[in-house]
Amino acid sequence: MLGSIEPLGVKPSRPDTADACVDLYMYERLASAGATAAREGEILKAAELLERARVMSTGPLVEGLKGPMLQRERLYRQERFLSDMEVRAELELELGRHRNAVPYLHYAVHKYPLRERFVWLLMLALYRSDRGNEALKLYSDHRARIIEEMGAEPGPSLRALHARLLSQDPELMVLPVLQPKTLPRANAGPQALQGR
Secondary structure, three states: OOOOOOOOOOOOOOOOOOHOOHHHHHHHHHHHHHHHHHHHHHHHHHHHHHHHHHHHHOOOOOOOOHHHHHHHHHHHHHHHHHHHHHHHHHHHHHOOHHHHHHHHHHHHHHHHOOOHHHHHHHHHHHOOOOOOOHHHHHHHHHHHHHHHHHHHOOOOOHHHHOOOOOOOOHHHHHOOOOOOHHHHHHHHOHHHHHHO
């Protein structure tokens, strides 16, 4: 039997895989803390934590490896990331930072064009940034795409926002956008899919 031969006084180098050193676990901690802060009304803290979590997410989980379990986990991670980023955008609007949210939301709408919550948030951010005509054009473009690709109309919340934009409803400037009932729970971490 062959054993490893180590020079005297030299320990083998092994990566430290403690939870805090793995991006995935750090993301989970930051995102969960951000969601908790948002549920507790600590909007500024929540925005900061979710922004730090966003920076931790650099791409698909174990990219290049295949397998049904990994594919399920990738899907879960992507959906979790998108949900967290919707909350992040909601927080920006709650904080009155509409102009800051616009570039981020443009990117999200471009990358995930069928995710209507991003479209809704971008329309509202544009309207609140004195860019109402762009918000209406965004709706028109999105609607045309949905009709062409899916043969359907946009969802009811997007249609309702469009109608309010057309009437220049002043309540849109103060409309609460954070949806506490849809915030991710802190215990919905990586263990959520184990054993399935």
